[in-house]
Amino acid sequence: MINVTCAIIEHNEKIVVVQRSEFMNLPLKWEFPGGKIENNETEEACIKREIKEELNIEIELISRLSPVTYKYPSFEIKLIPFIAKYINGEINLSEHKQFDWLTKDRLNNLDWAEADIAILKEYQSL
Numbered sequence: 683m684i685n686v687t688c689a690i691i692e693h694n695e696k697i698v699v700v701q702r703s704e705f706m707n708l709p710l711k712w713e714f715p716g717g718k719i720e721n722n723e724t725e726e727a728c729i730k731r732e733i734k735e736e737l738n739i740e741i742e743l744i745s746r747l748s749p750v751t752y753k754y755p756s757f758e759i760k761l762i763p764f765i766a767k768y769i770n771g772e773i774n775l776s777e778h779k780q781f782d783w784l785t786k787d788r789l790n791n792l793d794w795a796e797a798d799i800a801i802l803k804e805y806q807s808l
């Protein structure tokens with residue numbers, strides 16, 4: 683099982699979503715930016731590091747939502763979501779194909795990584 687953090691980053695009533703590239707696993711799926719927790723790393727340090735590495739922006743964490751465990755055909759993940767706010771920096775993607783800023787009600791229209799569906803539901807119910 684791999685432990686992965688992800689962030690729902692809010693700014694001006696919108697949330698940033700990213701699309702995985704053709705070359706990553708779960709190709710072309712949309713997700714919240716984030717990544718694997720490294721050895722001896724806290725969840726909070728992980729998500730801040732990943733957002734800096736993948737998007738090149740700074741965030742401040744607001745809250746933690748419920749972790750989701752999901753079994754893909756070839757691996758299992760525990761996905762740990764945070765709500766965060768954008769602080770500064772201009773988005774510059776290092777791995778993903780594209781990003782978008784969407785309002786909460788428009789998040790449903792994307793082809794999401796399966797594990798994110800439950801997170802999306804919880805977030806939209808808040």
Ligand SMILES: Nc1nc2c([nH]c(=O)n2[C@H]2C[C@H](O)[C@@H](COP(=O)(O)OP(=O)(O)OP(=O)(O)O)O2)c(=O)[nH]1
Nearest residue numbers: 686688707708713714715716717718759795797798
């Ligand atoms: N970042 C992120 N990964 C997700 C989400 N939903 C989901 O199923 N995943 C999966 C995709 C990947 O298999 C895994 C995250 O691994 P990754 O490969 O993107 O993370 P990483 O950058 O730390 O890993 P690596 O490239 O260094 O190996 O979790 C999500 O919302 N955000």
